Amino acid sequence: MEERLRLILAELESAIADFEGALSIEDRGLDPIVVDAVHNGQAQKFEFTTELFWKAVKVFLYSEHGFDLSSPKNVVKKYFELGYVDYEKCDRLLRALDIRNSLSHVYNKSHFVALYEEIRGFGGFFGKVAEGMRSR
Secondary structure (H helix, E strand, C coil): CHHHHHHHHHHHHHHHHHHHHHHCCCCCCCCHHHHHHHHHHHHHHHHHHHHHHHHHHHHHHHHHHCCCCCCHHHHHHHHHHCCCCCHHHHHHHHHHHHHHHHHHHCCCHHHHHHHHHHHHCCCCHHHHHCHHHHCC
16 A cells, blocks of 8 residues: 555645646736636646545545545545644635536536636645645
């Protein structure tokens, strides 16, 4: 299991770097079609990073503590219960899962715009909440 954890954490680090890189794209002055494509790409990177984050935590919790949880929200809550993140970060992780679900299942332009603004606020976040897994 140690090897599986190491591999998924490396994938997570890569996803976090990709998400951060995507957020660094300056879209002012770009053609509206290009801006739309950039925003959609950033949202997709967010979805992927969120998905990989909870799956990495799942492997981590099993490897380090023997917990075999299947629900993304239960995984995040156990990560909090074990003290790897504080309440505020746990709440933001749960919100990230909700945003990911919304983006994956329903598409409405005005809804996307509102969620996109939230997504931008997750810059720097995933790296911070992954620190507990790195220190093991």
